[in-house]
Amino acid sequence: MTVAVFGFGSMGRRHAMNARGLGHTVAVCETDAEQRAAAGLCGFIVFSLEIQVWAWNPDVVIIATPAASHLRLHTAASYYGIQALVEKPLYAELSNERPVNEWDRVGYNLRFHDGLRLLRDAIAKGDVPESASLVLRCDKASWPGRGYMSMLFEGSHEIDLALWLFGRPATLVSAREQSDAWVLVIDHDRGTRSTIEITGAYAGYDRRVMARVSGSTLQHAMTHTGAWTLFDGHREASGAGSSFSEMYRREMADFLSNGPHGCTLDEAYEVTGIAVAARDIAWRSNQLVRRPASCNIITES
Helix, strand or coil, rough: EEEEEEECHHHHHHHHHHHHCCCCEEEECCHHHHHHHHHCCCCEEEEECCCHHHHCCCCCEEECCCHHHHHHHHHHHHHHCCEEEECCCCCCCCCCCCCCCCCCECCCCHHHCHHHHHHHHHHHCCCCEEEEEEEEEEEEHHCCCCHHHHHHHHHHHHHHEEEEEEEEEEEEEEEEEEEEEEEEEEEEEECEEEEECCCCCCEEEEEEEEECCCCCEEEEEECCCCEEEECCCCEEEECCCCCCHHHHHHHHHHHCCCCCCCHHHHHHHHHHHHHHHHHHHHHHHCCCCCCCCCCCCCCCC
């Protein structure tokens, strides 16, 4: 199988390495000369222009460029009939016109993490959780922007995770943004109310999920290395940091084999819709002081 990767930053490089490691022929399209040189040194086929990719006619493409270019590249891949994996966020805006492909996937890959899979299994075996909380804490210097776009880029992982763990469809109940933090409250149709807290005012990196089920608490914690612990009220399980690299490898293998476990376009669009709704609620409640300069949102009527 031939795989073309748009972008050779952190995510593009990881995807290219994993696709080649799975035995596929990989090309990289990168506009930056230094990144192209790095891709060449890694032994990848290298293109500098998008048109060269379409002329190469790969079996699949991976879109790992800045979010503002995702919709254009994804639309082109759809036009040429090429399956796509789009890095998160799906798009930087909602649009009435978007590609529809059953096998396209979006890079919300926490669902491939060992500890979170065990957490989901534990939730599925019990009663529907009455409430849940998801917390992402990281150094704001690691965020690619401020305000809404930061939430859409990194914190939307938590939105997708909440829907994957506690059920969809879901409705945003409230949202507020202040300083370096967002807090969202979501009602899931199955009956769970989840609270998502995303903060950049933290020296380090930490992801936590807690769910209240029949009077007991399920707890999952993850560090920046991917190391994790899970406590189900009776016993504790844990895993090493290598689970992060394995998570990305599983995501790629699932995508290239048309597997059923990745995030679909409809699921990712629901995540983006909740993020957009959160932004709008924050604006109306005057919690968002100013519109971020990088934010250009087109909402569906």
